[in-house]
Amino acid sequence: MTTEAQLEAQFADTIEAKDRIEPRDWMPEAYRKTLIRQVAQHAHSEIIGMQPEGNWITRAPSLRRKAILLAKVQDEAGHGLYLYSAAETLGASRNELTEKLIAGKQKYSSIFNYPTLSYTDVGTIGWLVDGAAICNQVPLCRTSFGPYGRAMIRVCKEESFHQRQGYELLMTMMRGTDEQREMVQESVNRFWWPALMMFGPPDDDSPNTAQSMEWGIKTHTNDELRQKFVDMSIPQAEALGVTFPDENLKWNEERGHYDFSTPDWDEFWSVVKGNGPCNDQRIAHRKRAWDEGAWVREAALAFAEQSAEAAAPAQTGSAPGQTGSSPATTTEETAK
Numbered sequence: 293m294t295t296e297a298q299l300e301a302q303f304a305d306t307i308e309a310k311d312r313i314e315p316r317d318w319m320p321e322a323y324r325k326t327l328i329r330q331v332a333q334h335a336h337s338e339i340i341g342m343q344p345e346g347n348w349i350t351r352a353p354s355l356r357r358k359a360i361l362l363a364k365v366q367d368e369a370g371h372g373l374y375l376y377s378a379a380e381t382l383g384a385s386r387n388e389l390t391e392k393l394i395a396g397k398q399k400y401s402s403i404f405n406y407p408t409l410s411y412t413d414v415g416t417i418g419w420l421v422d423g424a425a426i427c428n429q430v431p432l433c434r435t436s437f438g439p440y441g442r443a444m445i446r447v448c449k450e451e452s453f454h455q456r457q458g459y460e461l462l463m464t465m466m467r468g469t470d471e472q473r474e475m476v477q478e479s480v481n482r483f484w485w486p487a488l489m490m491f492g493p494p495d496d497d498s499p500n501t502a503q504s505m506e507w508g509i510k511t512h513t514n515d516e517l518r519q520k521f522v523d524m525s526i527p528q529a530e531a532l533g534v535t536f537p538d539e540n541l542k543w544n545e546e547r548g549h550y551d552f553s554t555p556d557w558d559e560f561w562s563v564v565k566g567n568g569p570c571n572d573q574r575i576a577h578r579k580r581a582w583d584e585g586a587w588v589r590e591a592a593l594a595f596a597e598q599s600a601e602a603a604a605p606a607q608t609g610s611a612p613g614q615t616g617s618s619p620a621t622t623t624e625e626t627a628k
């Protein structure tokens with residue numbers, strides 16, 4: 293018989309060898325709990341993240357831009373679903389997690405509590421927000437929990453497409469009028485600091501990093517990834533012809549990195565605690581969509597139950613398709 297100590301040793305060996313932990317494997321309860329916390333927050337971010345850009349679908353400046361934006365927002369829904377599925381393998385259902393989000397018991401990324409004031413913000417979100425997301429998520433492709441890492445591989449492919457889409461939109465505007473160039477700069481000024489905050493608090497104020505690194509859930513610290521993002525964004529801004537709102541941005545020869553100012557961490561914590569410009573609006577919208585979609589979930593469940601019954605002839609004594617009423621008919625009846 294395998295003892296608890298042997299299971300713990302097997303788990304430690306798997307982490308040490310940088311192999312994957314799979315849902316069927318034994319894992320410490322604290323590992324499961326922290327993964328559910330992170331994966332759920334990540335899933336919620338993808339779903340809530342549909343709102344700021346979704347706000348511009350009806351007002352996109354051309355049919356082509358509208359089609360691109362629709363597809364991008366739809367991709368985010370898909371990312372949310374892969375992630376809820378990954379959380380489900382840990383024993384946390386999508387219903388339960390969504391209820392917690394709506395009740396304010398789980399978080400989502402601070403970035404989505406800022407408004408999108410002009411269509412230009414669609415480009416800036418693609419470039420900077422999806423850019424920051426890629427920087428954070430590429431290392432997560434090698435995270436220790438199998439379903440999370442595999443979801444990340446697919447998500448990252450789509451995110452890099454999103455980032456190029458945003459950059460191309462801004463490039464087009466920069467080739468336009470002075471007014472359009474000013475709109476791009478104004479939008480970049482508003483999103484730069486919130487994008488840096490996406491990486492989480494500084495390492496010395498990040499309670500979860502040390503343990504998550506030990507477990508191979510995170511492979512880089514918040515500050516390491518923030519620095520990487522700053523270093524990669526500056527040449528992109530130069531090519532675009534915009535600046536970032538930080539007079540201390542300077543190449544540091546000795547460190548081999550750009551120096552930058554400290555983000556306003558009071559603002560970050562205030563947004564995380566629910567006091568950002570759009571927190572109430574985002575949750576109210578999510579709650580409305582969840583409540584209004586209840587009948588769809590009920591109907592889908594009833595349909596699945598009816599289909600399962602119809603496909604189980606041994607229990608009913610009749611062959612498939614001979615249950616008297618089609619699943620579609622009974623679903624309609626149940627939905628009433």
Ligand code: BYC
Binds near residue numbers: 339399400422428493
């Ligand atoms: N916002 O100990 P720490 C997207 C919380 S969506 C809010 O460093 P950890 C996209 C943190 O949860 C991309 N809260 O935590 C979608 C913790 O509180 P709890 C979303 C934050 O987990 C649509 C406390 O602060 N990406 O790309 O080690 C359109 C202390 O933090 C934030 C992910 O979710 C924040 N920014 O590290 C476009 C990536 N930062 O939970 C784009 C996956 C920290 O103890 N997640 N907190 O109550 C991660 O990599 C990590 O969870 C974090 C935080 C780096 C975010």
